[in-house]
Amino acid sequence: MTEFRLRAARPGPGIRRTLCDVRLAGAGSESVDVILEDGVVAGLRPAGSERVAGERVSADGRWLLPGLWDSHVHFTQWAYTSRRFDLSRTSTAAEVLAAVDGNTPPGVYGPAVGFGFRDAMWPDAADLAAFDRASHGRSVILIAADLHCVWLNSAALTEHGHAGHPTGLLREEDAFAVHRSLDTVQDAIVDGWVHTAADAAAARGVVGIVDFEMAWNVEAWTRRIAAGTIALRVRFGIYRANLDRAIADGLRSGQILPHTHGLLEVGAFKVITDGSLNTRTAFCVDPYPGSTTYGLLNVPPDELGPLMARARSAGLDSAIHAIGDRANSHALDAFEATGARGSIEHAQLLSPEDVGRFAALGITASVQPEHAMDDRDVAEHHWAGRTGRAFTLRSILDAGGRIALGSDAPVAPLDPWLAIASAVGRARDGREPWHPEQSITVREAIAASTGSGAAVVAAGQVADLALVDRDPYASSPDELRRMPVAATILNGRDTFSRL
Known part of the structure; x- marks a missing residue:
């Protein structure tokens, strides 16, 4: 968009x-x-x-x-997060398992779900046997902070069709399938959690969100708004699994849906082309350290172009997830070939020759500055020698491009002031600014956080x-x-x- x-x-x-x-x-x-x-x-x-x-x-x-708007959230997942035990302060596999042990007391049954681990810099290996011992007989699912990886113990692996997996770490589509399997809470309960999360967002100055929840969002948000969740404007994404349905229903980007008080708008067709940095699946030009792998391309160019062209012909913009530099090049190529409108979501690592293409093609870079603060050490390790072209907000703006700020909640908290602060200061927790040459001004950050571009x-x-x-x-x-x-x-x- x-x-x-x-x-x-x-x-x-x-x-x-x-x-x-x-x-x-x-x-x-x-x-x-x-x-x-x-x-x-x-x-x-x-x-x-x-x-x-x-x-x-x-x-x-x-x-x-x-x-303020948050231009990239997974709102139901964000609402769920407060009901899951917190792993965000862990930095080793052993610390994760200590948290599992403390949140799965013996004699309690049913699956337990934790959120927020980051395994990219663990000094120790994922030990499935130790995970099973810490779980006290319960099925346990742990969700990585980037959502692209899950860690399951043996009981959960069996339940999800992965019995015998050596480590329990599942990535990309296998991880997304586990996410979808967890959406079993009754609508009325989840909608209550969403209502609370919407009110909390409003308390931080938020008036709207772009919701990329992996679901058919039309029914969910129409129901929620009818029930009184009217604190936010919502623009929702459409995934590949629901593209035929959206086209058959005549949905077009920018369309305001009836019976929603003008709050619910059709957004873009969302495609996840590669993975993430922390999961080491972002698709890159160079291999990851100590490896011959370049990341993972979920949707290759010969599939991406026709998908975007089909969406464009139906009146849908495209929102293309691309994190690695090679994935971003492919995404920009597809925008150029199809004439599609829209955004690249994340745009974290860019080849120098691609920076100016955002402006040339009229494509928005939908970015999450707080991720730069979360991932600076991981980037320095896995993208060593390339971090000068990571999270390049200043460069995109100087080339005439447009940026939109978001959180990717629950990957980062849904609070635009955090994104604004990170975009301006490129620092957090008392550390020195990271690549301060990519800082932007307060005015630019606010303009990128208001939806309309007005500061x-x-x-x-x-x-x-x-x-x-x-x-x-x-x-x-x-x-x-x-x-x-x-x-x-x-x-x-x-x-x-x-x-």
Whole structure:
């Protein structure tokens, strides 16, 4: 997708409100009153200069900016994550198994699920026998932080048709099949978790998400919105397994679906062409250290082009997952050959000659800056000598390209301020900035996080807004990471407020 085509979302027609004593982030320090009417920013006036009928809300000099989007999430998986035991602080296989032992008490039955391990830098090997001992007779499924790998004990391997596997580590499509098998919780329960996660996103200034959950998302989100989950706009992806169904139903990118208060929009056709860095399946020009493997190409070029051409002819944009430099070259080639519109999702490692192709082809680089902070050490090891062209946000922008920021939640938390901070500072946890030459400005990061590309609130915009306690343009990366949000407004109505 090249841009978000925001439309007014109901309920909300006829609402007239004035946000009083507001400072517009990125537009100076003068206070203004912001008039909201029928879901639109109807006007800006000097503070206190004109009284307009309707509700008046004092912002007490806080800063207002366009509402934030997360351009890449797996929202149901994100909602599930809080119900799974945490492995994110582990750094060895032994530490993972200690966490398993502590979360699978003897005498308790049923599968146990953990999330968040990263095995790319483990100093020790995955030991299936030790895993079985730590599991106390339970079936255990552990999901890697990048979602492209799972670790199953022997009981779980048998249940999922992989009995006899030597390590229990399953990757790519085998891992995705395990993910799908876990989606057995009743809709009403999952929808409740999703509702809570949506409210939590709104509390961080989020007004919209691009949901790439591996499912038929039309029914799920229509049901959720009808039940009252109306804190977010949702643009959903369509996977290969459902392409025929989407075409038969006449779905087209940008189409707003009926009976969803204007909140649910058809997104892009999603194809996962390669794997991930941590799983060492990102498809690269050079082999991985100590190996003759170059990663994994899930969808080769002779399949990718026809798939994208078919989607394009049906009115669907394409969102192509590509992480390794060779996978990105293939994806860009397919966009060029088919004339498809859309995005490359992740675009983590690029060949120098491909950086300028995003602008030339009008393709958005949909990137997740927090991944650079999570993966900097892994990248230095597995992409040694090439990290100067990893997560190249500055280079893409300087070449005239467009970027969109996201989290890939649950791979990183659904919080655009984390992405903004990492894009600007290229650092976290007190470490020195990593390849600071690829840093972007606060204005550029906010523009890449608002869906519309607007970094400053202006009259005529849809009234999707975030009110914050601190001026983002005068904040350090660490302050951006902890940005206090005072209110979030979707189509002129509050989805979160502590005013």
